[in-house]
Amino acid sequence: MKILLRACVLLSFISLLSGCNPARDSRNFYRDMLVLRSVSDRECVSRKDIGRIHLGCHFSDENYAILKGDFDYLRRMELRGPAAEKLQQMLGLQTLTGESLLDWFEDKIQFLLDETFGYLDASVRGVNLSSSFLNVYRNPFSIFEIPGHGLVEINSQKVGVAQLGAPFFKIFVGQEKSDTIKQIATLFHEARHSQGRGASFGFQHIPCPEGHRDVGKFYCDPCNNGAYTIQKLFFDSALAGCDECSDMEKIELSFNSYISKESVLSDTIECDATLEIP
Numbered sequence: 001m002k003i004l005l006r007a008c009v010l011l012s013f014i015s016l017l018s019g020c021n022p023a024r025d026s027r028n029f030y031r032d033m034l035v036l037r038s039v040s041d042r043e044c045v046s047r048k049d050i051g052r053i054h055l056g057c058h059f060s061d062e063n064y065a066i067l068k069g070d071f072d073y074l075r076r077m078e079l080r081g082p083a084a085e086k087l088q089q090m091l092g093l094q095t096l097t098g099e100s101l102l103d104w105f106e107d108k109i110q111f112l113l114d115e116t117f118g119y120l121d122a123s124v125r126g127v128n129l130s131s132s133f134l135n136v137y138r139n140p141f142s143i144f145e146i147p148g149h150g151l152v153e154i155n156s157q158k159v160g161v162a163q164l165g166a167p168f169f170k171i172f173v174g175q176e177k178s179d180t181i182k183q184i185a186t187l188f189h190e191a192r193h194s195q196g197r198g199a200s201f202g203f204q205h206i207p208c209p210e211g212h213r214d215v216g217k218f219y220c221d222p223c224n225n226g227a228y229t230i231q232k233l234f235f236d237s238a239l240a241g242c243d244e245c246s247d248m249e250k251i252e253l254s255f256n257s258y259i260s261k262e263s264v265l266s267d268t269i270e271c272d273a274t275l276e277i278p
Contacts, residue, residue, distance in 0.1 A: 235257035
């Protein structure tokens with residue numbers, strides 16, 4: 001991610017050199033360097049907001065419909081079992097319903113971008129872009145140019161910008177419900193990255209240790225209340241409440257819960273989830 005940030009800044013710097021005004025205020029020039037823009041040449045199509053969530057205008061009709069379906073499904077979800085109680089406590093919710101989960105998510109993520117925005121590895125399902133930049137750039141803050149919405153200053157952890165890759169939108173025949181739940185779990189995983197302070201700012205992942213299937217990759221959590229734990233609890237509570245899921249879908253959800261659990265390196269270390277930059 002650090003390489004990504006440096007590359008973005010370098011590209012912005014090169015693009016500005018040709019039109020640089022020597023008399024320009026150095027602070028404003030530095031701020032211009034930190035504007036992250038889409039690399040897409042796709043036609044901008046106006047998209048309706050989903051609740052309080054603003055979508056970049058480059059989402060295809062198909063992917064927009066999938067996202068809208070995800071949030072409609074979330075509103076109707078019934079989460080059950082011990083995992084649901086733990087999830088409710090970890091998210092600080094008075095009640096655990098689809099609507100309360102949606103409210104929690106909307107407080108963390110305001111903008112969703114698709115893979116055409118650039119800067120995302122083709123194999124990645126999602127990434128919280130704003131948290132990564134806010135962890136580095138604070139004085140001044142970085143600015144994102146959201147396609148169809150204009151410039152947005154990333155000056156708070158509540159100004160969340162998540163990008164969704166092509167793998168996020170894959171839905172297989174016979175696994176429609178479990179794939180929808182996987183998509184929602186990914187959204188909540190990325191929303192968790194909009195929390196935390198100090199050493200746990202953004203609940204950043206760390207390299208997985210020797211013996212892990214993803215050894216050396218930044219796919220593991222040092223805390224027992226990070227993004228992968230939220231993801232696991234969501235899978236478990238959704239599985240307990242999904243009476244209409246087929247046996248195949250239940251196996252798929254159980255497997256994803258197991259994979260999520262493997263990425264949590266500690267059962268005892270709890271990180272601070274309060275906001276450092278509210």
